[in-house]
Amino acid sequence: MTIMQIIFLITASVTLFAALMVVSTRKMMHAAMWLILVLFGVTITFALLETRFFAIVQLVIYIGAIAILIIFAVMLTRRSMNADVPQVNRNWWLVMVSSLALFVGLVTVMSVWEGFFVTARTAPPGGENLVQLGTALVDPNGFVLPFEVASLVLLAAMVGAIYVAAERKEK
Amino acid sequence: MNLSDYYAITPLVFLVCWAIFLLLVDLWIPAGRKGITALLSAAGLLIALVLVLRSGEQVLTAFEGSVVVDGFSVFLSVLFLVSALAGIALAHDYLQRLGLERGEYYPLLLISTSGMMLMTYAYDLIEVFLALELLSIPLYILAGFSRLNLESEEASLKYFLLGAFSSGFVLYGVGLVFAATGYTDFPGIAKAAQNGSLNPTLFLIGAGLVLTGFGFKSALVPFHMWSPDVYQGAPSPVTAFMSVGAKAAGFAALLRVFVVVFPGMSVNLTPLLWALAALTMFVGNIVALVQSNIKRLLAYSSIAHSGYLLMAFVPYGNASVRSDAIAGMLFYLAAYCLTTFGAWAVVIALEKAEGKGLELEDYAGLGHRYPFLAATMTIFLLSFTGVPLTLGFWGKFYLFSTAVEGGFWQLALIGLLTSLISAYYYLRVVVIMYMRPGTPQVQRNFWPLLTSGVGALAVVILGIAPGVLLNLAVSALLKGL
Amino acid sequence: MLSDWLYVGIFLVIATFLPFVAITLAGILGPKKPNRLKSTIYECGIETVGETWVQFRAQYYIFALVFVVFDVETVLLYPWAVAYNQLGLFAVAEAVLFVLILFAALVYAWRKGALRWF
Numbered sequence: 001m002t003i004m005q006i007i008f009l010i011t012a013s014v015t016l017f018a019a020l021m022v023v024s025t026r027k028m029m030h031a032a033m034w035l036i037l038v039l040f041g042v043t044i045t046f047a048l049l050e051t052r053f054f055a056i057v058q059l060v061i062y063i064g065a066i067a068i069l070i071i072f073a074v075m076l077t078r079r080s081m082n083a084d085v086p087q088v089n090r091n092w093w094l095v096m097v098s099s100l101a102l103f104v105g106l107v108t109v110m111s112v113w114e115g116f117f118v119t120a121r122t123a124p125p126g127g128e129n130l131v132q133l134g135t136a137l138v139d140p141n142g143f144v145l146p147f148e149v150a151s152l153v154l155l156a157a158m159v160g161a162i163y164v165a166a167e168r169k170e171k
Numbered sequence: 172m173n174l175s176d177y178y179a180i181t182p183l184v185f186l187v188c189w190a191i192f193l194l195l196v197d198l199w200i201p202a203g204r205k206g207i208t209a210l211l212s213a214a215g216l217l218i219a220l221v222l223v224l225r226s227g228e229q230v231l232t233a234f235e236g237s238v239v240v241d242g243f244s245v246f247l248s249v250l251f252l253v254s255a256l257a258g259i260a261l262a263h264d265y266l267q268r269l270g271l272e273r274g275e276y277y278p279l280l281l282i283s284t285s286g287m288m289l290m291t292y293a294y295d296l297i298e299v300f301l302a303l304e305l306l307s308i309p310l311y312i313l314a315g316f317s318r319l320n321l322e323s324e325e326a327s328l329k330y331f332l333l334g335a336f337s338s339g340f341v342l343y344g345v346g347l348v349f350a351a352t353g354y355t356d357f358p359g360i361a362k363a364a365q366n367g368s369l370n371p372t373l374f375l376i377g378a379g380l381v382l383t384g385f386g387f388k389s390a391l392v393p394f395h396m397w398s399p400d401v402y403q404g405a406p407s408p409v410t411a412f413m414s415v416g417a418k419a420a421g422f423a424a425l426l427r428v429f430v431v432v433f434p435g436m437s438v439n440l441t442p443l444l445w446a447l448a449a450l451t452m453f454v455g456n457i458v459a460l461v462q463s464n465i466k467r468l469l470a471y472s473s474i475a476h477s478g479y480l481l482m483a484f485v486p487y488g489n490a491s492v493r494s495d496a497i498a499g500m501l502f503y504l505a506a507y508c509l510t511t512f513g514a515w516a517v518v519i520a521l522e523k524a525e526g527k528g529l530e531l532e533d534y535a536g537l538g539h540r541y542p543f544l545a546a547t548m549t550i551f552l553l554s555f556t557g558v559p560l561t562l563g564f565w566g567k568f569y570l571f572s573t574a575v576e577g578g579f580w581q582l583a584l585i586g587l588l589t590s591l592i593s594a595y596y597y598l599r600v601v602v603i604m605y606m607r608p609g610t611p612q613v614q615r616n617f618w619p620l621l622t623s624g625v626g627a628l629a630v631v632i633l634g635i636a637p638g639v640l641l642n643l644a645v646s647a648l649l650k651g652l
Numbered sequence: 653m654l655s656d657w658l659y660v661g662i663f664l665v666i667a668t669f670l671p672f673v674a675i676t677l678a679g680i681l682g683p684k685k686p687n688r689l690k691s692t693i694y695e696c697g698i699e700t701v702g703e704t705w706v707q708f709r710a711q712y713y714i715f716a717l718v719f720v721v722f723d724v725e726t727v728l729l730y731p732w733a734v735a736y737n738q739l740g741l742f743a744v745a746e747a748v749l750f751v752l753i754l755f756a757a758l759v760y761a762w763r764k765g766a767l768r769w770f
Contacts, residue, residue, distance in 0.1 A: 029705075047657050047660075052656075053730075053731070057727050060723060060726070060727065061720075061723055061724060061727055064723065065716070065719055065720040065723040065724075066720060068716050068719070069713070069716040069717060069719075069720050072708070072712040072713045072715075072716045073713055075707075075708035075712060075713075076707060076708055076710060076712075076713055077707070078707050106376065109372055109376065110372060110373065110376075112372055113370050113372050113373060115370065130730075130731050130734040130735070131731075131734055131735040131738060132735075133731040133734075133735075134730075134731035134732045134733070134734050134735025134736070134739075135735045135738060135739065135743075137728070137731055137732055138732055138739060138742075138743035138746040138747060139743070140176055140234060140235075140742070141234070141235040142235075143297070144234070144746055145180075145234050145237065145238065145298065146295075146297050146298055146301050147728065147746065147750060148746070148749060148750060148753070149289065149298070149301045149302070149305060150301065150728060151725070151728075151749075151750045151751075151753040151754055152187060152282065152285075152305060152753055153301065153304050153305050153308060154721050154724060154725065154753075154754060154757065155191070155194075155282075155753050155754060155756060155757040156279065156282045156305065156308045156309050156312075157308050157721065158717070158718065158721045158754075158757040158760070158761065159194065159275060159278070159279065159312075159757060159760055160279065160308060160309065160311065160312030161714075161717050162714060162717070162718075162760065162761055162764055162766045163273070163275050163312055163318075163764075164312060164315060164318065164327070165710050165713055165714050165717070166710075166714065166764055166765070166766055191753065191756045194756060194760055195756055195759055195760070198759070198760065198763040198764075199763075
């Protein structure tokens, strides 16, 4: 076992544990904090794959922006620290069994594929080729249309979110 | 750069620019005069319609083949633009009446429409996903447009959570297909599939996940759970637009992606599609029997119609039936669009603030008091049922005959049986309208009445002469077929 | 190779270690003479009234949301900026268009008062 594998195993187990805590802790604010740990674990996983850009994106977008958004959303709710409602409904075991079955099924089916056991390929030394990505994003023969549509999706999301969340001052 | 790339998608570019322009202009239009925004957006849609029709039947490819404009996309684009026009015609007075007059409605509707159009152009899985998001995000907001109404909020939240979940499915599926083949564009994937230079397991799981995601959008059973609550809670014009637009877009994606990308998967997918179609027809129609709220009734009926549509899609792997199936589905979608908007226009005419006027009992006496509305509603309900000589009959006729042609007579039988069941709840509304005494209250407004009138006229005329529409649907071919 | 990340990792370890050490050391070395007044929760010296976990203003949320949108914009533009020297005029126009579309969103946010605290 190399050092990398040890680091990966530690990261993966911490991430999984934190993910479990996100859904099982009763206090919403604590769940949000655990979520940050999960996202950080994913960042390290990206770093282990030598993808610098995505590691930073994960850090900047998910921890820097989305986790903050989630924390603010938790602050909007009334009983964020003392939820006294039941956490699970009657069918929780059914869902657990079916999601476990789905997981086992997917893993079994995929394990038929020889690529399943191949060690993950890391990005070339020096990280991924950002120049290529940047060129492709604005290249008419590349991804310029998805690029502009992404901007439009952001616009729609922002307008919508402001519409839903803004307090009505004019009334 | 290549200008012809942009020439091919002019209607889309125009619509998007117009939506952004409207969004900004609306900021300076004072509250209470949002009729201007409505008019402007309708004008934009009409121009886009002209631009779409201009490109006609020719097949254009653009952006290195990641966008395809063919008869199929033109047919569906027209359908979406007409839906958006109807959505505006139904909305303006309705929003005013319920105190929801906000200018955002129109740009959001336009953006959603452009997402639907992009869905029909998309020839690359990345674009399919982005189109899905572009059409869904405004719909999440529009479903909760009545912000202070709890039901509307619930609808919005439910739609958003499940919609985001289903988008996740599509994205995961796209990722797996990419992992299996190394391509995201349709020709690349199709080539890899033919060469056999792909990983069949990942490919199949990917296709299944993509199917699940589209199933959510088109409200196929068992992914339909959101639709009755969302249809009931959302403002009625939004529901009408959603039940036509989102469903048609879901089926457009299904057709394009599965016919072009996954034709080889049909052996594995056919039993799955078969079960989905049968389940959707049964559940939609049977649950609709016990509904007493007209919005919920129409919601379940729209689930049932998804089932009929999917039925014609089941034999998609069979090359000899494929073009018939596509034509039949396009024809049915057009018929469904006309009928649905007409029916919702009548619902809107009767709806009052705070969700009143939506029970079936509220329709009692409509036949005597408002013969025009009752007559149009009867036409729509008969067309939904598929009574001979209505447009809905021809729609079902083509779908059923495709299923039989493809060797799935059992499905056609199920379709026939469930249509019989559906006659009960559709005709019950007619019976209530004509046989029960009552004093219904109708909001007399020009635009909803016009919508239902035009819808009824189209349903009757096209029901007598379905050949016109069928010819259009038949000539609206998919590229590469 | 990974040595770059090693530096980041070392920094992270030090960064978490330092405050931990400082607080623990202060806890060990500092004299402990608690009384009731000292043990109360304080915020800027004033005793809190009622529950501390109150419902916050929606404005926090909207600010964070606008931030998310522009953060995502940054990430999409970052590769473009890296490749800037190799791009033609057309590519620059594309990015300008991208920014302009989001500028419309900013104008919307501004006119709707989403950028104001009060």
